[in-house]
Amino acid sequence: MELSAKYNPSEVEDKWYAYWQDHKFFHSEPDSREPYTIVIPPPNVTGILHMGHVLNNTLNDVLIRKARMDGKNACWVPGTDHASIATESKVVAKLKGMGISKEDLTREEFLKHAWEWKEEHGGIILSQLRKLGCSCDWDRTKFTMEPELSKAVINTFVYFYKKGLIYRGVRMVNWDPVGLTAVSDEEVNHKDTASKFYHMKYFISDGNGNPTDKYIVVATTRPETIMADAAVCVNPNDERHHWLKGKKVLIPLINKEIPIIEDDYVEMDFGTGCLKVTPAHDAHDYEIGLRHNLPVLDIIDDHGRLNEKAQILVGEDRFDARNKIAKMLEEAGNIDHIEDYTSPIGYSERTNAVIEPKLSAQWFLKMEDLAAMALDSVESGNVKLIPDKYRNTYRHWMETVRDWCISRQLWWGQQIPAYYLPDGKVVVEATPEAALKAAQAIDPALGMDDLRQDPDVLDTWFSSWLWPISVFDSNKAGHPEAEPNSDLAYYYPTNDLVTGPDILFFWVARMIMAGDEFMKEVPFRNVYLTGIVRDKLGRKMSKTLGNSPDPLDLIAKYGADAVRIGMLLCSSAGNDIFYDESQVEQGRNFCGKIWNSFRLISGWEHSAGVETPEAAKLAVKWFENRLSQTIELVEDHYSKFRISDALMAIYKIFWDDFCAWYLELVKPAYGCAIDETTYQATLGFFEALLKMIHPVMPFITEELWQAMADRKEGETIMYQPTPKAGAWEACVLDSFDLAREAVMSIRSIRQQKNISPKEQFALKIKGDFPMEFAAVVAKLANTSSIEKVADFGQDSGASFMVKTVEMFVPLAGFVNVEEELAKLRKDLEYQKKFLENVRKKLSNESFVAHAPEKVIAVERQKEADSLSKIESYESAIKALENNK
RNA sequence: GGGAGCUUAGCUCAGUUGGUUUAGAGCAUCUGCCUUACAAGCAGAGGGUCGGGGGUUCGACUCCCUCAGCUCCCACCA
Numbered sequence: 001m002e003l004s005a006k007y008n009p010s011e012v013e014d015k016w017y018a019y020w021q022d023h024k025f026f027h028s029e030p031d032s033r034e035p036y037t038i039v040i041p042p043p044n045v046t047g048i049l050h051m052g053h054v055l056n057n058t059l060n061d062v063l064i065r066k067a068r069m070d071g072k073n074a075c076w077v078p079g080t081d082h083a084s085i086a087t088e089s090k091v092v093a094k095l096k097g098m099g100i101s102k103e104d105l106t107r108e109e110f111l112k113h114a115w116e117w118k119e120e121h122g123g124i125i126l127s128q129l130r131k132l133g134c135s136c137d138w139d140r141t142k143f144t145m146e147p148e149l150s151k152a153v154i155n156t157f158v159y160f161y162k163k164g165l166i167y168r169g170v171r172m173v174n175w176d177p178v179g180l181t182a183v184s185d186e187e188v189n190h191k192d193t194a195s196k197f198y199h200m201k202y203f204i205s206d207g208n209g210n211p212t213d214k215y216i217v218v219a220t221t222r223p224e225t226i227m228a229d230a231a232v233c234v235n236p237n238d239e240r241h242h243w244l245k246g247k248k249v250l251i252p253l254i255n256k257e258i259p260i261i262e263d264d265y266v267e268m269d270f271g272t273g274c275l276k277v278t279p280a281h282d283a284h285d286y287e288i289g290l291r292h293n294l295p296v297l298d299i300i301d302d303h304g305r306l307n308e309k310a311q312i313l314v315g316e317d318r319f320d321a322r323n324k325i326a327k328m329l330e331e332a333g334n335i336d337h338i339e340d341y342t343s344p345i346g347y348s349e350r351t352n353a354v355i356e357p358k359l360s361a362q363w364f365l366k367m368e369d370l371a372a373m374a375l376d377s378v379e380s381g382n383v384k385l386i387p388d389k390y391r392n393t394y395r396h397w398m399e400t401v402r403d404w405c406i407s408r409q410l411w412w413g414q415q416i417p418a419y420y421l422p423d424g425k426v427v428v429e430a431t432p433e434a435a436l437k438a439a440q441a442i443d444p445a446l447g448m449d450d451l452r453q454d455p456d457v458l459d460t461w462f463s464s465w466l467w468p469i470s471v472f473d474s475n476k477a478g479h480p481e482a483e484p485n486s487d488l489a490y491y492y493p494t495n496d497l498v499t500g501p502d503i504l505f506f507w508v509a510r511m512i513m514a515g516d517e518f519m520k521e522v523p524f525r526n527v528y529l530t531g532i533v534r535d536k537l538g539r540k541m542s543k544t545l546g547n548s549p550d551p552l553d554l555i556a557k558y559g560a561d562a563v564r565i566g567m568l569l570c571s572s573a574g575n576d577i578f579y580d581e582s583q584v585e586q587g588r589n590f591c592g593k594i595w596n597s598f599r600l601i602s603g604w605e606h607s608a609g610v611e612t613p614e615a616a617k618l619a620v621k622w623f624e625n626r627l628s629q630t631i632e633l634v635e636d637h638y639s640k641f642r643i644s645d646a647l648m649a650i651y652k653i654f655w656d657d658f659c660a661w662y663l664e665l666v667k668p669a670y671g672c673a674i675d676e677t678t679y680q681a682t683l684g685f686f687e688a689l690l691k692m693i694h695p696v697m698p699f700i701t702e703e704l705w706q707a708m709a710d711r712k713e714g715e716t717i718m719y720q721p722t723p724k725a726g727a728w729e730a731c732v733l734d735s736f737d738l739a740r741e742a743v744m745s746i747r748s749i750r751q752q753k754n755i756s757p758k759e760q761f762a763l764k765i766k767g768d769f770p771m772e773f774a775a776v777v778a779k780l781a782n783t784s785s786i787e788k789v790a791d792f793g794q795d796s797g798a799s800f801m802v803k804t805v806e807m808f809v810p811l812a813g814f815v816n817v818e819e820e821l822a823k824l825r826k827d828l829e830y831q832k833k834f835l836e837n838v839r840k841k842l843s844n845e846s847f848v849a850h851a852p853e854k855v856i857a858v859e860r861q862k863e864a865d866s867l868s869k870i871e872s873y874e875s876a877i878k879a880l881e882n883n884k
Numbered sequence: 885g886g887g888a889g890c891u892u893a894g895c896u897c898a899g900u901u902g903g904u905u906u907a908g909a910g911c912a913u914c915u916g917c918c919u920u921a922c923a924a925g926c927a928g929a930g931g932g933u934c935g936g937g938g939g940u941u942c943g944a945c946u947c948c949c950u951c952a953g954c955u956c957c958c959a960c961c962a
Contacts (some may be wrong), residue, residue: 005922172960190959197962220962275962283960346960356961392888393957469900501956529886570896570911576955578896586911589924599919642895645898648910670920744928751916751928758919802958834906846942855903855943862905
């Protein structure tokens with residue numbers, strides 16, 4: 001087969017991906033083999049591939065391909081997430097562009113548009129994953145809002161409701177005025193934000209609603225909410241404010257009379273010690289209001305605008321209102337002073353809108369027991385977090401978790417299966433029919449038209465927490481007593497989960513809860529938490545910064561294998577990834593190296609009639625050992641999820657050991673054929689290396705594996721067994737290392753003295769050198785003869801040490817004696833200093849008394865080696881001096 | 885405000901219960917090479933008092949204290 005001079009990824013990638021898919025190589029069905037299962041962290045259905053996905057899915061694919069080659073029944077379930085807020089806002093925006101407002105549509109009409117959008121744009125990301133080479137079982141692709149999975153979600157809601165863990169209550173929630181929905185505590189990011197601290201004068205009322213000349217100063221960052229004030233609160237122990245007891249003050253501008261109350265909550269040394277209490281617009285104030293029976297006046301509408309209850313500035317946006325009211329207060333003489341102030345402000349994770357605390361009726365899931373179970377699963381090690389440091393964070397979160405607000409005021413999602421009766425009672429059932437039946441048990445006269453289903457949908461995470469269960473068996477979630485179907489019984493629990501630490505709580509913890517509840521078993525054994533992909537300046541990748549490359553462009557430019565390598569090279573678990581295109585270049589270069597090494601091998605003529613040269617015999621023997629050693633190392637790395645270390649180990653054995661040393665050793669002379677034995681061994685090694693690197697570089701390895709022999713249709717490297725380590729001998733590797741170092745020393749001498757590699761010279765060795773490896777040195781260092789001698793004689797030349805072996809190359813005519821002497825004296829000096837240090841240690845009585853035998857023996861060996869080196873250097877110097 | 889983690893060559897990171905020469909890798913750098921697989925390459929070389937200070941120990945990159953810097957998580961002082 002003719003190989004092009006350069007590797008052309010784009011041709012190769014599409015060809016083999018189609019081949020894999022046509023042969024259903026990614027598909028898994030339960031059988032007698034051990035399962036290895038991964039469920040994809042479902043990306044947003046409307047999302048497009050970014051570098052974070054590339055990292056995450058490359059890791060997933062490496063794990064799944066490795067498991068497949070290890071003989072496991074590997075199943076990687078792909079799918080997408082309906083992402084209520086994100087998708088709904090995209091659909092709303094699209095409709096707006098068409099001149100349609102959501103308010104003008106019925107729920108059904110809107111959902112029709114949304115599904116159309118989903119069909120059109122959804123799943124783009126899944127096709128992008130194919131470009132990356134991901135070996136997902138596409139026949140199992142799931143979507144969190146498809147009917148079966150929605151059924152699981154509804155059943156789960158009904159289950160927890162009937163268990164008494166789901167309740168509806170009026171609470172202060174985090175309201176997103178842009179997304180027009182409540183969001184959970186976890187979906188709020190607090191960021192320090194510069195603002196103003198307004199110190200306002202509230203005048204004391206004379207009792208008839210008229211101001212006296214006395215006033216108190218109240219400080220707030222939100223003057224636009226003063227109209228909703230229900231009281232001014234001071235600390236009962238604050239003597240400065242005792243005179244206020246029983247008095248009333250007037251809200252500026254609207255002159256409404258409100259009482260002075262006392263509550264411990266108020267800090268005496270913060271602000272002025274006077275707190276304006278606004279129960280409708282602050283969670284703490286709401287609590288105070290409850291304690292003191294204060295009225296709740298909600299003056300902000302769902303869009304964050306002042307409503308008619310505010311009396312003034314009605315219809316103004318809260319931030320505009322803030323600026324305007326500040327001016328009005330100023331003009332009315334109610335501003336004492338204004339300070340610059342920085343305070344933590346909550347922003348919506350999805351829309352980045354400033355969160356408005358808002359009182360509303362929402363559905364909640366009690367978390368206490370679920371969190372306790374989920375905490376125990378991690379503490380007991382049933383679920384391992386990698387890296388382990390996340391355990392602390394996880395524990396902290398589980399111990400302080402609050403009830404989960406699961407309702408969202410949206411249409412895109414699973415509608416809450418709660419049905420209100422005319423009298424306000426509620427029934428919760430999985431279907432309208434069941435709900436009617438339950439309603440009729442209360443009042444037999446009721447008909448379907450009397451039931452009104454709660455308009456809210458469930459939080460998206462309320463579907464994705466079931467993912468590892470529901471992708472296999474949509475009946476099991478919500479029915480812990482049900483028998484799992486054969487898929488679930490076989491594939492659950494899954495093995496490893498690869499995801500970002502940012503969704504450790506949103507998703508990972510909750511999956512553990514759902515697993516505990518419905519399966520009595522954790523959903524996965526290991527959670528590998530990747531870092532966040534940043535640019536090389538450490539900035540998060542973002543659209544606005546424009547620092548996020550399009551992975552598909554990178555794949556087109558460098559090839560998918562190169563992109564995968566580029567991501568993995570810099571990705572130790574849990575550390576942020578500093579992405580730089582040069583890493584992808586490194587991946588591309590590695591592809592080139594592999595490609596060219598095969599071009600070399602495949603171009604050799606081979607013949608059984610050629611005798612195996614000594615150097616080739618040694619090379620094969622050495623590489624067998626080296627390969628086994630590396631396989632062990634790689635397996636060890638994999639077992640600890642040190643994927644980039646595993647990759648680096650294979651990278652090095654391929655590039656350094658195989659290409660730079662092995663191939664150079666077995667390479668036949670120009671125009672000559674290689675012997676059959678070595679040729680076959682070489683092909684065997686090359687194939688083993690391809691298999692080892694295949695999980696990371698699926699495309700080029702398939703291309704070359706197919707090219708290196710006459711493969712049958714339906715054969716693939718994907719299902720070749722991972723090479724197994726044989727026994728290896730350290731002494732073979734050590735001996736080879738001595739030979740290798742000798743070669744490097746000689747090359748170095750050539751370079752220093754500007755001697756051509758073609759110039760042959762002799763090598764003399766004094767000391768314990770494995771002469772059976774002489775052929776290695778001879779071939780790669782181009783020596784004319786190698787012999788062991790007792791004495792180097794009087795020739796001029798260069799002497800050097802390889803470990804403790806003394807070597808010498810006679811180089812009459814090439815050597816500058818003074819330079820040689822200077823170099824030797826420098827080495828001698830270094831060695832003497834070293835000896836001094838060792839001896840200092842050995843003469844330390846405490847050391848000899850306390851250190852273990854082994855350590856002392858090592859030190860004595862160092863001393864002996866050092867002494868022999870010093871002796872060598874001294875005699876070499878003497879010889880040179882005599883030669884002058 | 886509370887908690888966790890990090891700080892080792894120019895960059896990104898290893899360094900496994902303290903002890904194998906005076907700390908390793910990849911990339912980058914420098915020097916010499918168009919050597920018949922590969923210049924996206926080959927050969928060779930240089931580069932770090934392991935953030936500062938103190939302590940424990942015969943011995944500290946490794947354990948303890950402290951200071952400094954960075955990162956992340958949690959947190960409604962108006």
